[in-house]
Amino acid sequence: MTSDGRRDPPPSDRELWRRLQRFLLAERSASHQDLDEIWSQPLPARVESGDAIAGVEIVEWLPGPGRLLVRAALGRSRFRVGDPLRLGFGDDPHAAPELRLEQEDRQGQRLALALPWGSDGETLAGLLAEAGRSARPLVLDRGAVDLTELMLESLARVYRGRGALEQSVRGLLGLRLETAVDQTEAARARDSVERLAARGWSLTASQCQAFVEAWSRRPFHLVQGPPGTGKTWLLALLLAALGWRGERILVTAQTHRAVDNVLTALGKVVGRSGRALSLVRVGARPDGAAALAGAGVACVSSARQVPRPAAGGGLVVGATLFGARRLCAAGAPTSFTRVAFDEAAQITLPHAACALLAAERWIFFGDDRQLGPVVVGDYEDPLAGLSIFAHLRAAQRSTRLDLTFRMSDAVCAFPARAFYDGALEPAESARSRRLTLRAPDGAFASVLDPSRGAVLVSVPHEGHRTQSPDEARLAAALAEELLVRQRLPAQELAIISPFRVQNREIGRRLRERLGPHVPLPLIDTVERIQGQEREAVIVSLACSDPDALRRDTQFFFSPNRLCVTLTRARTKLIVLASPRLLDTYPHDHEGLVRLDLFHRLFRELHLVDGKMLLGELP
């Protein structure tokens, strides 16, 4: 708004298109620079940071073109299934052939690699021949996939297309589309809710409202699912109900795992119902195929293989956004009645464009209070890196699910107030949950007290940026207490820190305490735990240098990261932090608002003096 009260006009389609193009191209440039930055480091430094694996040995060729099994010490590797990699000698990753990590066996220290679709394999063959001749050790380096041109093409289709669908998508992105409930469909949706309830699938009031509106509001609706509110399960029920009515639905998301989760949940619903519905996954990864098959989902490798449903029959097809792009290409065999976007708060506008042209109606499930899209660069344009969910929710109505089945009342209290305007409560089944202690007394009784679900341990340290030895000691000691004396299973505990180096240090100390054969809990950054939950979670914030924090408020003080961090635990959340981190003064207004949230965290969680606890540690 201008200072004399005039509103800023919304951007035109042309301007919006330009801005999205600039964002994509700048993001590509930033990604390349990041990769150059990594590759310019000496090999030992790349291995240390987890961006390379040295000493790779070829075990054997696997069935299928360009598939390899290799063995290597996986140690610090940060590679994940699906990551693009480069196999070479470590001196020139630019020239090394590209491969994709298909499967990983950490215990056996083995990785299955595959050439990307369309590669001719000659460079790989040449490399392996050279390796055989020279006996030079092989190195796996981090790579990158560049899908920028695909997204630019999708945007071009949206903004150059003259059809009604393209016009509608432009209206959606330009926030010009009005929505309205189709009352006939709303009645059908309510009937469906009753039938589902009769089969034992009862919905809460907000779930029911979300179900009805997502079904009947044209042309789109947004459903916000805070942590533990059953978003994926609700989406599965909705897709099943729509599919049984003969609709053909494309369900899509940014990651393979998200698509697989929805389809697996949907497969279970369909299986339990006894009613037939064709479920297809296009382009599944090998590591996801087994679970999908077990849930009755057929896996195919290309859009051409998607079966046509019988006349009047329904169909649900799952694919990632890039897979969806192929499905909505001209001449695709299947036309869809709707597209459902899951984890829509992690999908940028250009990514969403890949699938928006698949149908005339859309459903967006997500939560823009949790982690947003992964963006590499820093941008002044607020549209750059904005998710489709956040973009639409700013201007359109949405339904928010308001009961969490995950968090107890004590764990839920702060996130509900801080991130959801108080409109999130624990369901009856979760409200009174408490951590079970086998040995209630001991040095950590004040921290582990089951009646205090969310605790902040104030650890006095200063001057640290990414690693706090005192917090690491305390985190490891607390974890050992929970795993050994309290006999909490390792898979029910997680330790989260924003910094990998802190996570490594905690892991090292915990391993020292537990010995070599005891399984460790998940110890990682918050990105790796979104979507998951544990009985207990320990968080180590590690940083205590206000000047350093001042330069990095966007990352460290991100409310989205904090929201996810604080909502993983069912019954016990323990935050370790130095009060010095509150002494920073960010440069901008947004930074101040973020900092204020952390002040609230210190005031509203139950505070324990960490100095005393440290004094009791060996």
Add this chain to the structure above:
Amino acid sequence: MPSDAVIRASDLYELAVCFHRISLDRRRPHSERAVPDEASRLLAERGLELERAHAERLGWPQPEYSPPDFPRGAERTAELLQRGVEGVYQAVLYDGRFLAIPDFVRRVPGRSAFGDFHYEPGDVKAGLEPRADHVLQVALAGWLLERCQQRAPQRGFLWLGDGREEVFSLTELRYVLDAARRRVAAIVDGEEQTQPFWSAACGRCRWRERCLPELIAADDLSLVDGMTRTRRRVLERSGLATVAALAAHDPTASPCEDRPALGLEHLVRQARALAQRRVTLARPLELPATPEGELLVHAERDPLEREQVVLLAWRARCEGQRDVDTVRVLLNDTERADALRELVALVEKGALPLLHFGSETPRALSRLAERVDLSPRRQAALDDRLWDLAVTLRRAAAYLPVRRYTLDEVTAAIAGNEPTGWNEPPFADLLPAFVLLDQLRRDAHGPWRQSIVDLGLARLGQLGAIVDWIRRSGCRWPRQARGARRPARR
């Protein structure tokens, strides 16, 4: 209350910039303050002009009193607010300890001690973005208004230099404001002792003639790039209180759990470079391969004119040919478009890399490209040609005898110059383009246009000196000369 015990909204501003100023403002005579430099003066003047323009437009009353009689001013303000005026210009909000004089308070609906309405505070700023210090000042005014009207205003506002209004929630700043107030009070009351600390803000600070010589004479640790206040405190407690002491320290000799967490090795290397006046490199320096030549480029924006690009300079260096310098002073969109097209044509013709230093030039070029509507692909192609010499130094883990890795200091260091006095670089920085431009606007016939051109040439000279030094040092060329545009982070 004695005047130096009164806590002003401007003290909260200082908290975000340098809290040592809060102590100095109260404990040192004002005669020791340096006169504001041209850039600061200009920004302040522009802010005042904007404020007066709003005041004239709105015609709101101003409380009548004679400063520093703030109790009287507060009474007059309360009278105006109780009358329910639409707004007040320069309202005095004072509770006997805290004082705020927001540029404007305006009436909004919502019950309060005054009736069916209350007031929310706002300020006028020449900048384009709501800075933390600006927001904190308004938040303090809101806190004082609450005491006056028995209702906390939910919102505050800023009227920015480009005419935009930025409205923000005051409830979202409640705890930060509380902490800031307590901290400032502790400093004012002498409960928290402050010390000077070298930072980017020092060069234009009113206390620079006092603090900086003091820091240099003390060989203070804050002179080491990468130092922070808390790190300095931790090191001093360990007996390392000067640059020389830090430089002499062997970080591996006394194993300490905290060593890696403090980044001690990096600080020691930087201290050594500074104390011993030598350059060390852990890896070879890299430059893009330039068989056809290279372009050195420098651009600057004007914070008073919506961050428009006002200076664009480049030097074409081609093998076997004389360097060709081009400096464009950009006063309107036509000149901006022409200059950018000229540069882009050069870049695209020869696939030349664009060497620059720091993040300002790429931001300025992006701004320029958007302003003249350069196609996104051509803009991306231009971006990909950019090569940041600051990142070159960082990737090589280069430690130079500088206090901060600015263009001026790096150039001085590689020329072997010693930054011994406070009137040496960086304090004798070339005036930024926007200051010279302001002079040009006031006096079109003066020497200002030539001064801007000279500034551009000086910056190109600095870039050339750095590139030549890198080449003499024995650099290598990476296989793919991608841009290294993003600013260095240590």
